[in-house]
Amino acid sequence: MAGITRRVALRNAGGVTLAASAAPLLVGVRTAFAAATGDEETMLAAVRLEQGLVIAYRTLAGSTALDADAAALARHFGDQEQAHLDAVSKQLQTLGGVVPGEPAPDMVKAGRESLNALHTQEQLLAFAGALETAAIAAYYEAQQSLRRAEFLQTTAAIMANEGQHLALLREALHREPVPNAFETGQP
């Protein structure tokens, strides 16, 4: 996606300063569907995106910087991302697509580098919020390119669930949970 810069991705953290090393993962999620043409490529990109989110939340949930409530939230959201991953994987397979067994190495590397640079609960929750915002922006674009009704419904239901995650993360950061009448993932 042209015009998506590291600075824009980092701005989605809602005022909390994130290390620049967080940008590659955020940009990777935000642009997940940029190169996809057709439903099969879009659903493959959705699989890659959800694999990244699962890894991010599992890592977050294991962080000693989170208190018990925040860690429980990260585990719960991670479980829901896994459910998304399972669903989009099945739908990709209905098109004859092959589900990658492992997340893309660059996604894993970007995730590790992102989280290594975040040390406080506020930074980690803000990073999760920025990640959800990027995912919403990606799914918003997918709604405009997907053709099959079942894929549109699944990805819309996932996008709305990511919005719910985002609302709770905003609350955890003491921000207005639903600040905009339209949630498009724009900063």
Next chain:
Amino acid sequence: MIERRAFLAVAGTTLAGGVLAACGSGGQDDSNGIATETGAEQSTAASADVSILNQALAVEQRAVATYQTAAQHLSGARRRTAQHFEAQERVHVDALSQAVLALGATPTTARDRYALPPLSDDDAVLRFAIGVEQIAVAQYLDLIPKLSSQNLRGTFASILTVEAEHLAVLREEAGQEPVPDAFVGRGT
């Protein structure tokens, strides 16, 4: 206001498609190699989109009335939340109405009165609002694949996401698990 302008930009793109349809511009779309519809087919699709927009508009009008009522029954922070959500539903009403008008049609009007359950306490108000949001979420999920306009699909998804966020906040306020399911719309 910014949000409204953003939506109108989307609706404007749809309108441009409608104008092209009126000129009979069918054929091959160079961007994706997929055969596009004829002018008559596009006109029919735009007409179907108007019907879908009006269905969504009716959902939003009910939501406005719901939060208006909720604000009258609630107090303090809960009242402020209801008023905030009502304002967002009004933005949706406004945007959907404008989109219908942009397609040359007439927006559906709100009812004079909506059926209300007994609202004896805060819990009853929250349950009522949760129910209305659950219906809204289910409606949007049903309507999105039926839209012919890609831009409107994105807009509907952005509204769906906000309704889902409202739902999470209301559930939390009601002492329920705020995000019980990985896919909104299930079990509602």
